Amino acid sequence: MNKNRPLFWIIDEEWSDYKLEEQIIYDEFPTAEIKYSSYNYVNDLKSFGENASVIIAQVYADLPKKTISNLNKCRGIALFGGGYDRVDIVEASKKEIPVTNVKNYCKEDIAEYVINAILFSAKPLNEFSKSIFSGKWGFPSISELPHRINKQILLIIGYGRIGSYVAEKALNMGIKVLAYDPKIEPDNRNSIGVDFVSLKEGLQIADFVSIHCNLVKETEHLISKTEFCLMKKNCILINTARGKIVNEQNLIEAVKSKKIRGAILDVIANEPPLGQTAPILEEKNIIVTPHISYLSVESIAELKRRATKNAIDMYNGKIPDDVVN
Structure with a gap:
């Protein structure tokens, strides 16, 4: 794996843009590769996802055992949110993949x-x-x-x-x-x-x-x-x-x-x-109401920033405070 060119895989259908995430990633790794998928990512998993260095996913994205077992190079899964019930935490732990949420941001x-x-x-x-x-x-x-x-x-x-x-x-x-x-x-x-x-x-x-x-x-x-x-x-x-x-x-x-x-x-x-x-x-x-209680300009900015920082930390071999496994 080229340490200077990690593959960040973002799985999401919530945000309209990823300028903040991209800025944080490129500041740390100017030659990083960033790829995007919707929640229906089966084809992308086979195409490039299996070799993702880090996954940054919305809490609505299902990351079951079948997905996690196929990850070959993943150093961490960073979630946009507080919940992590759609991630197979047991399988991630077996593969020694840390999983983070974002605590207390909202x-x-x-x-x-x-x-x-x-x-x-x-x-x-x-x-x-x-x-x-x-x-x-x-x-x-x-x-x-x-x-x-x-x-x-x-x-x-x-x-x-x-x-x-x-x-x-x-x-x-x-x-x-x-x-x-x-x-x-x-x-x-x-x-x-x-x-x-x-x-x-x-x-x-x-x-x-x-x-x-x-x-x-x-x-x-x-x-x-x-x-x-x-x-x-x-x-x-x-x-x-x-x-x-x-x-x-x-x-x-x-x-x-x-x-x-x-x-x-x-x-x-x-x-x-x-x-x-x-x-x-x-x-x-x-x-x-349509799951909006956590939303504000400030909360979303913190959520995006911290989830991306968690991803970078895990890629660098650090365990963030937000780790759940």
Whole structure:
């Protein structure tokens, strides 16, 4: 392998340009070769991908065992994002290929989304505006009086970098914050005033439940029928993590039967929905947004920069802090 001419293979369908990635790569390796593929990269794998020095891939790109086992010269797989559930981590480890995500790059953006979801649930301004056209004004325009935000309880599931930042922002608004994380013992309180509880206890008293854990075998369908039965009838579920952490059919049933008030989801089990149709999109009290909670000018710039730097570090034989295996 020519150390001065590494092959960087970018697999992506999200970005419109790669100027930042190209600049970072060429600054380090002026004669580097960069090739691009869509998620349907089977032919490219045979044509050049098997000899890629490093792969930089979007989190939506599937990198299964069959792909990774055919990599002959790969020194690392760098992902554009926090998730890595579409990469066969076991196979990558067997082949001694480090895999990186980009940790903590969008905590501000996720926190803004969660706070917006809470505020919108209390005061949906667009719905209030529509009531004018029904001849309603003042008190009659509100079907049910909301509680103040500082009277609400938020349960955070997963108290990592993002979950803890969401907690900090919510506390600043006067919201009481509980957290469930299996790594942290219940009945503890941290320095900023978050109470750690069991999942059952938190679900029983929370007005809002916000999910921030990783999708692994243990967390798939973590929130299902049993959990929805524990929740308060006014509870709103917020999910910005991974869709499969929630059993979507159970969620639909819980909302339809009014076991809970509703949900605001930025992630669903199958993304994007084929033909823009899916049962989860049809329930009026479930709001689905197109996985945009992490987006801002600043977050995307950091994501691109760090993923590319991770790729370069792995090619140079360094193990980045973002390594997941």
